[in-house]
Structure formats: structure tokens, C-alpha cells
Amino acid sequence: MTGSTLTTVAPVAPALRRRSSAPMWIAVGVLVLFVLAAAIGPLLLGYDGTKVDNAARLLPPGSVLSTGQIAWLGTDQVGRDVAAQIMQGARVSLIVGVATLILAGLLGTLIGVVSGYYGGAIDSIFMRIADIQLAFPSILLAILISAILGPSIVNVIIVLAISRWVTFARVARSATLAVKDREFVQAGRLLGAPDLSLLVRYVLPSALTSLVVVATVEFGLVIIAEASLSFLGLGTTDAMPSWGLIIANGRDYIPNAWWISTFPGIALAIVMVAIGVLGDRLRDRLDPSLA
Amino acid sequence: MLMFLTKRAAMTVFVLWGVLTVIFLVVRVVPGDPALTQLGPTASEEELAAFRARFGLDQPLFVQYFEFLRNAVVFDFGDSFRLGGPAIDHVMDRLPASLILAGTAMVIALVVSFPLGVRAALNPGGWADRISSVASLTIQGLPTFWVGIMLILIFARLLGWLPSGGGGSWQHVILPAVTMSLPLIGVIIRLVRSGLLEVMREGYIQTARSKGIGERVVVGVHGLRNVLIPVVTVLGLQFGVLIGGSVVVEMVFSWPGIGRLLIEAIGNRDYPVVQAAVAVMAMVFVALNLIVDLLYGVLDPRIRQGASR
Numbered sequence: 122m123t124g125s126t127l128t129t130v131a132p133v134a135p136a137l138r139r140r141s142s143a144p145m146w147i148a149v150g151v152l153v154l155f156v157l158a159a160a161i162g163p164l165l166l167g168y169d170g171t172k173v174d175n176a177a178r179l180l181p182p183g184s185v186l187s188t189g190q191i192a193w194l195g196t197d198q199v200g201r202d203v204a205a206q207i208m209q210g211a212r213v214s215l216i217v218g219v220a221t222l223i224l225a226g227l228l229g230t231l232i233g234v235v236s237g238y239y240g241g242a243i244d245s246i247f248m249r250i251a252d253i254q255l256a257f258p259s260i261l262l263a264i265l266i267s268a269i270l271g272p273s274i275v276n277v278i279i280v281l282a283i284s285r286w287v288t289f290a291r292v293a294r295s296a297t298l299a300v301k302d303r304e305f306v307q308a309g310r311l312l313g314a315p316d317l318s319l320l321v322r323y324v325l326p327s328a329l330t331s332l333v334v335v336a337t338v339e340f341g342l343v344i345i346a347e348a349s350l351s352f353l354g355l356g357t358t359d360a361m362p363s364w365g366l367i368i369a370n371g372r373d374y375i376p377n378a379w380w381i382s383t384f385p386g387i388a389l390a391i392v393m394v395a396i397g398v399l400g401d402r403l404r405d406r407l408d409p410s411l412a
Numbered sequence: 413m414l415m416f417l418t419k420r421a422a423m424t425v426f427v428l429w430g431v432l433t434v435i436f437l438v439v440r441v442v443p444g445d446p447a448l449t450q451l452g453p454t455a456s457e458e459e460l461a462a463f464r465a466r467f468g469l470d471q472p473l474f475v476q477y478f479e480f481l482r483n484a485v486v487f488d489f490g491d492s493f494r495l496g497g498p499a500i501d502h503v504m505d506r507l508p509a510s511l512i513l514a515g516t517a518m519v520i521a522l523v524v525s526f527p528l529g530v531r532a533a534l535n536p537g538g539w540a541d542r543i544s545s546v547a548s549l550t551i552q553g554l555p556t557f558w559v560g561i562m563l564i565l566i567f568a569r570l571l572g573w574l575p576s577g578g579g580g581s582w583q584h585v586i587l588p589a590v591t592m593s594l595p596l597i598g599v600i601i602r603l604v605r606s607g608l609l610e611v612m613r614e615g616y617i618q619t620a621r622s623k624g625i626g627e628r629v630v631v632g633v634h635g636l637r638n639v640l641i642p643v644v645t646v647l648g649l650q651f652g653v654l655i656g657g658s659v660v661v662e663m664v665f666s667w668p669g670i671g672r673l674l675i676e677a678i679g680n681r682d683y684p685v686v687q688a689a690v691a692v693m694a695m696v697f698v699a700l701n702l703i704v705d706l707l708y709g710v711l712d713p714r715i716r717q718g719a720s721r
Contacts, residue, residue, distance in 0.1 A: 252423075253430030256701070257694055260656035265438050265690050268678040345555055349660050352557045353675055368558055372664075375565050383565070386558030393553030401549070 145402040151395035159215040162208025174200030179378045195380040197370065206367050207385050213363040214392070217277055217347045218340050224282035225343075226336060229289025234320055234328070236290070237297030248294070251287045259284040263346060267355040277356050281343050292335050296328030330407045337403055341396035348389060364389045420705045424698050429481075431694040435687050436480050440473070489688035494677075499684035503670055503692050509579055510662070510669030511696075514654050516585050517592035518647070525597045529604025534631065536609070544605065548598030556657050560591040560664035577666035588665040592657055596650055603646055607639035614638075640711050648704030655693050 177186055177200035184192050186202070194203040236244040254262070263284045270276040300306055306323045314322075350356035351365030359366070364385040371381025447463040448455070455463075464470040468479055483489065489499045531540035567587060568576035575584050611617065612635055620634045621627075659671035666672065670689050677685035 249426075250430075253427055253434070256427040256698060257431055257434070258653065258656035258697060260659065261690055261693060262434070264659060264674070264678070265435065265686070268686060269438055341553070348555055349557060352660065353663060355678070365555075365557070368555075368561065372561055375561060376569055379565055382558070382561050386555060386562065389558065390550075390554050393555070394550055397549050397553050 142402070144398050148395040148398040148402075151391060152399065155211055155392050155395075156215060158208050159211040163205070163212060166202065166205035166208055176200065179374065181378075182380050194384045195378065197367075197381045198374055198378070203367070203381055203384055206362055207364070207388050210362055210364040210367055210385055211388070213274065213357055213361055214344050214347060214389075217274065217281070217357075217363070218344045220278045221281040221285065221343045221347075222336055222340055224278060225285040225339070226289050226332065228282060229286035230293040230325075230328070230332060232286065233290035233293025234297050234324060237294035238301055238316070238320060238324065244294075247290065251290055254284070254287050260346060260349060263350060264353065264355060267350055272351075272355055272358055274357050274361055277347055277350060280350070281346055284346070285339055285343060288335055288339060289332065292331045293328045296331055297324050300324055300327045334400065334404045334407055337396065337400040341393055341400065344389070344396075345393065416709075417706075420702060424702050427698055428695065431698075432481060432484050432691060433477075435690055436477055439683055439687060440476060440480075484691065487688075489691065490684040492677075492682055492685045494680045494682045495685070499682075499688040500692075502673060502685055503688045506668060506670045506673045507692065507696075509667060510658055510671065513585060513588055513592065513662070513667055513669055514651070514658055516589035517596065517654060518651075520589055520593040521596035521600055524593070525600035526604055529601040530608060530631065530636070532601065532605045533608035533612070541605070544601045548601050551594050552598040554594065556591055556595065557660045557664050559594060560588065560661055563587050563591055564664070577664075579666075579668045584665075584667075588661050588667050591664070592654060592661050595653065595657065599646060599650060600643065603643050604639055607642050608635055611635050611638045637711070641708065644704055644707050644711065648701045651697060651700045655697055 174187075174196075177184075177192070177196045179198060180186070180192055180196040180200075182193060182195040182203075184195065186192055186196075190202070192202045192204065194207065196202055197206065232247050236247045263280045266280045266283060267276055270280065301324060306319060309319050309323055347356055347363060348365030348368070351363045352369045354369065357363045357366055362370070367385040368382045368389075371378065371383075371385075374381055447460045447469060451459055451463055461470070468476055471479070487500045491497060492499045492502055495502055528540055528544045531538070532544045533541075535541060564576045564587065567574045574587050575581075576587075578584055608631075612631075617630060617634055620630045625634075658669060659674060661667065662669045662671035663675055670693060674686060674689040674693075677683075677689060
């Protein structure tokens with residue numbers, strides 16, 4: 122509902138010498154639906170990860186279940202409703218995405234601001250670590266760490282945060298460098314404001330827009346990374362299936378039950394495209410320098 | 413140029429050292445006793461002690477670390493727990509398959525995206541521009557493993573044109589290579605397009621035109637040559653994405669490369685193979701980036717001569 126209201130309102134907005142803002146509002150609508158699906162979807166459809174219903178195995182989309190419910194997107198190899206699984210998967214993606222962003226964002230911003238503000242040895246050490254990490258495919262690092270930690274939703278969040286803090290650190294650092302010698306910061310320093318309050322009140326706000334843009338893009342990357350890890354069996358477990366895991370489970374049934382893998386992938390693709398569009402437009406509006 | 417090369421070489425050594433350190437830290441320092449994970453909870457105290465002694469796990473951590481680094485320099489990551497023989501041999505056996513797959517994906521991506529990017533740049537707002545902007549946004553959003561499964565569904569199961577997985581013939585390469593090339597295509601189209609748009613406004617393009625040189629030569633020689641530098645830079649970086657993506661794609665298509673070996677080794681808790689596989693992938697990635705840096709000199713004489721700048 123929210124999605125359609127937004128899209129009809131959008132064209133009214135002034136589009137002076139700007140690209141049409143309609144795609145952005147469609148993207149926002151899609152993401153609102155995604156959040157709603159994650160929040161209330163599992164409550165509406167009900168999902169029991171351990172339920173096994175042999176009579177309802179591998180039913181095609183639109184089949185009527187014994188309970189009278191219609192499985193709009195079919196059922197999987199143990200008779201679970203694919204639509205309900207997708208809702209549950211949305212919840213996992215959202216939790217992992219948000220938690221990882223908070224963790225990686227806080228860690229990266231802290232490191233970046235401190236490095237940029239104090240410079241010197243701290244700066245060199247953290248930035249060399251960042252260089253090493255950027256020179257190393259982040260998904261490999263994630264695979265390596267989760268291989269040792271074992272699959273679980275908390276581990277996925279830790280792993281992804283470790284592999285994704287660098288971008289935040291770099292952006293926060295360059296924003297800090299840009300303002301730390303400006304007059305208003307110097308004035309604060311002269312008046313005896315402690316470093317912490319200078320950082321929080323003057324430096325951080327100037328980094329915020331860039332960080333928001335980065336966070337949007339990273340959100341998509343995190344969700345894809347989580348899905349990939351789960352697909353490889355290194356992410357979430359069957360009790361809390363993510364889209365990646367559902368796709369992996371459906372893979373063996375591709376010849377006779379194409380819908381198990383297909384629909385979660387479509388859901389993932391739609392969310393990813395929406396995030397991509399939103400990130401693109403936000404960057405244009407808030408911080409073209411990041412392009 | 414010599415300065416430039418020395419700096420790059422030093423950076424490469426530094427990065428490799430960093431990667432090896434990360435591998436060491438992750439495998440040895442995270443919670444959990446390697447002896448216990450390998451032998452299981454039923455192992456006796458003597459067995460555990462013997463295992464630790466055999467793999468040097470009873471040594472102080474920094475001794476282990478230097479031992480690990482020293483061995484890594486000569487590609488010795490220890491013997492595989494499961495497959496027998498040096499872990500590095502198993503990885504090297506799989507390396508050619510992975511390189512063939514990544515290379516084919518790269519070629520496909522270049523062949524598809526260069527002409528599209530050029531068309532899009534020469535005619536902004538035209539069909540090629542619109543198709544490629546929509547396509548590059550959509551394609552990049554698609555999760556590779558899912559695209560792979562969909563390609564199997566369509567081309568292997570429904571149409572029966574190509575094998576669904578495994579290795580051995582050129583037909584086996586097509587689907588995984590196409591899957592891997594898709595995210596690259598979007599990136600390269602955008603790069604070529606924006607690079608060429610910028611270059612075509614330069615003075616030397618006007619000069620070339622004013623000399624009466626045909627538009628094909630102006631675009632092909634004077635224009636594209638200058639677009640190559642940003643494209644090559646990003647391709648170097650994208651190789652990392654490609655290597656990461658190869659793990660997933662190799663799993664989807666049962667391709668006998670390093671990525672699949674890595675995941676299998678993880679499943680078996682075969683840490684020497686895990687270490688060797690990650691180290692070799694990182695080395696390939698770092699080596700490629702070094703090659704990219706060297707290519708700059710070839711592509712751009714200013715970098716070759718102006719290193720002291």
C-alpha cells in the first residue's frame with residue numbers, strides 16, 4: 122500500500138534539471154514493502170522451520186494445502202510454504218543487513234575519525250590494515266572467518282562487519298581531514314573543548330551525509346554477501362533460513378520444482394535493484410563527490 | 413618508472429605479508445583448539461598432545477607465526493588432513509581450471525560491454541545508452557549464484573543445450589563463465605561510457621577531427637586509448653570480485669577449481685588446504701594488480717616518464 126501511495130505522489134515533486142525522482146520513490150516503496158514483509162510477514166503466514174508435511178511436498182505455485190491455505194509460490198521439499206519462507210528470509214536479510222551496518226558503521230567511523238583527527242602512528246596503522254583488506258577480496262575473508270566460527274546468524278554479522286568496516290573508515294577519515302583544521306573546530310579547541318566533544322559535535326556531523334550514502338550502498342553489498350555465505354552453507358541455519366539458504370536448498374530440486382530457488386532469488390534481485398537505485402539517487406543528491 | 417616499480421613491489425610484499433598474517437590469525441587465534449576440532453571430543457589427552465607437537469601447536473604463538481611465514485614463503489602450508497600430500501599441490505592442481513573460468517568470464521565481459529559502452533557514449537540517450545543503463549543497474553543487483561541456477565534451469569534443463577555442471581569440455585565453461593561475467597559487464601559499460609564521454613570533449617579530439625581524420629579512427633584510436641587507463645584500473649580491482657565470485661560460481665556449477673576445493677576443505681576442516689587456497693587466491697589477485705600497475709606504464713607514457721612528479 123505504502124509503495125503505491127508514494128509512487129503516485131512522486132511525479133508532483135519539482136524535477137528541475139534533475140533526473141526524474143520517480144525511480145527513487147519506487148525504490149523507497151519497494152524497500153518499505155521489504156521491511157513490512159520482514160516485520161509482519163512471518164506473523165501473517167506463519168512459519169515453522171522444523172515442520173515437515175510430506176503430503177505437501179514440492180507442490181507447484183497456487184496449490185491448495187490441506188489446511189485450506191493457498192501456497193501462492195509453491196512448497197519445498199519438506200512441504201514448507203515458499204512464500205512464508207521468503208517472508209522469514211526477508212527478516213533474516215534485514216536483521217543481518219541492519220546489524221552489520223550498525224556494527225561496521227560504528228567501528229569504521231570510530232577508526233576513521235580517530236585516524237583522521239590524531240594522524241600519526243594510529244592513522245598509519247589503521248590505514249595500512251585498510252589497504253591490506255582492500256587488496257583482499259572481502260568475500261574470501263568472510264568465507265575464511267565464518268569457516269572457523271561456524272554457521273550462525275550472529276557469526277555472519279560479526280564476519281560481515283569485520284569485512285566491511287573499511288569503506289566507512291575511509292569516508293569518515295577523509296571527512297575528518299577536511300574539517301579538522303577549519304576555523305570552527307580550531308575555535309572550539311581554543312575555547313578548551315575536549316577532543317571527544319570536538320569530534321562528536323563538529324567533526325562527525327560533517328561526515329554524516331557521506332556516511333549515509335555509503336551505508337545505503339553497503340546495505341546491498343551486505344545482503345548479497347550474507348546470501349552468498351548462506352548459499353555456501355556458511356551463513357544462517359535451517360531454523361532461520363535466509364534467501365541464500367532457500368535458494369541453495371532448492372538447487373537440488375531444480376528439474377522438478379523450479380519455484381523453490383526461483384522466487385527467493387527474484388525477491389533478492391528486486392530488493393538489490395531498489396537499493397542500487399536509491400544509493401545512486403542519494404549520492405547524486407547528497408554527495409556527488411562520491412561518484 | 414623505477415621508483416614507481418619499487419614502490420609497487422614493496423606494497424605487494426607488504427600486502428602478501430598482511431594476508432598471510434590474517435590467515436594465520438584467523439586459523440590459529442580464534443577460539444577453539446585446532447587439535448580438539450581435528451581429533452574430536454573423544455580424543456585422549458595424549459593424542460591431543462601428540463597432535464599439537466606434530467603441528468607445532470605447543471610452541472609459543474610467535475614461534476608458530478614465524479614458522480608459518482617461513483614456510484609460506486616456499487609455499488609450504490603443511491600436508492592436507494584429508495587428501496594426503498602437501499596442501500599446496502592440491503591447490504595448484506585446481507588453479508588452471510579457476511584461471512580458465514575467470515579468464516573466459518573476463519573476455520566475455522569485455523567483448524559484450526566495450527561495443528555497448530562506446531555506442532552509449534557516442535549517442536547519449538539513444539537505444540544503446542538506455543539499454544545499458546537499465547541493464548547495468550539490474551545485472552549488478554542479481555546475486556550470481558541465483559543467476560547461475562536460473563541459467564542451469566533454462567539452458568541445461570529446459571533447452572538441454574549445455575551441461576549443467578562439471579568440467580572437461582569447452583561447453584562446460586560457457587554457463588559458469590557467462591554467470592561470472594554478468595556483474596563485470598555492468599561495471600565496464602558504465603566505465604567505458606563515462607570515460608569516453610569525457611575524453612571526447614578534450615582538445616586533442618577536436619584537433620584530430622579538424623585534421624580530417626575519419627570519426628572511426630578518432631573514436632577508436634584517439635578516444636578509446638585514453639579510456640583504457642580507468643578501465644584497466646577497475647578491471648584489476650574487479651578481479652578481486654571475480655575471484656570472490658568464483659567460489660560461489662564454482663559451487664553452483666561443480667567446477668573443479670580452487671573455490672570449490674576451498675569450500676570442500678572448509679567442510680572437512682582441512683585447514684592446511686584452506687590456508688593454501690586462500691593464500692594462492694590472494695597471491696593471484698595481488699599479482700594481477702601488479703600487472704595492472706605495469707600496464708599503466710605501457711598505456712600512458714606520462715606515468716612512464718613522470719614517476720618523479
